[in-house]
Amino acid sequence: MLSSSKDLEMLGSFEGADEVLDRALVRKADVALVDFALDQNGLNGVELGIALRNINEYIGIVIYSQFSVRPMINRVPKSMRSGWSFFNKSVEMDIDDYAKVLRATAAGKGNWEEVLEEDTNTQSKEASVFFALTPRQRSIMSLSVQSKSPQDIAAQLGLSYSYVRKELSRAYAVLVPNATATDDLKTAAVLKYVELMRMS
Numbered sequence: 258m259l260s261s262s263k264d265l266e267m268l269g270s271f272e273g274a275d276e277v278l279d280r281a282l283v284r285k286a287d288v289a290l291v292d293f294a295l296d297q298n299g300l301n302g303v304e305l306g307i308a309l310r311n312i313n314e315y316i317g318i319v320i321y322s323q324f325s326v327r328p329m330i331n332r333v334p335k336s337m338r339s340g341w342s343f344f345n346k347s348v349e350m351d352i353d354d355y356a357k358v359l360r361a362t363a364a365g366k367g368n369w370e371e372v373l374e375e376d377t378n379t380q381s382k383e384a385s386v387f388f389a390l391t392p393r394q395r396s397i398m399s400l401s402v403q404s405k406s407p408q409d410i411a412a413q414l415g416l417s418y419s420y421v422r423k424e425l426s427r428a429y430a431v432l433v434p435n436a437t438a439t440d441d442l443k444t445a446a447v448l449k450y451v452e453l454m455r456m457s
């Protein structure tokens with residue numbers, strides 16, 4: 258796909274890390290587009306990007322992955338992050354989108370700071386959801402996550418069954434505010450609560 262772009266000149270396309278580390282070729286390149294998941298027995302995309310930078314300190318590195326790219330940024334030494342971009346693979350991206358990212362990264366304008374900022378904003382929003390629950394609702398949801406029934410929760414916490422049901426309903430409304438009539442509300446709320454617990 259990239260070779261069809263009039264804005265880009267392809268120097269090569271490689272399947273494994275070993276093929277890429279041709280010093281003469283790397284010195285000519287302005288930017289490298291690297292899939293994070295390279296061959297299982299070799300380097301991953303970030304490790305390859307670091308190796309490329311050790312050959313050509315000016316080469317831009319663009320890492321793309323089907324997994325969350327946020328944790329990958331921390332694998333790049335801070336002193337080397339300028340000119341690195343990260344994005345998740347998406348069927349919505351076309352050749353112009355790729356070319357735009359590659360050109361910007363080649364010019365030293367990586368997006369790693371934006372990706373970290375988006376992640377920080379997401380964490381702040383998730384934390385506000387968690388703390389929108391009352392301590393009692395968090396206690397009840399913690400037991401619900403353990404597959405305890407409302408009756409079991411009421412008995413364990415010394416509360417009435419009707420009180421636990423009301424607090425569960427209120428917690429569900431906080432955790433899954435945009436639920437539809439067809440959603441399995443309990444499952445969605447439990448999954449969301451587990452996700453929040455992992456982040457906290």
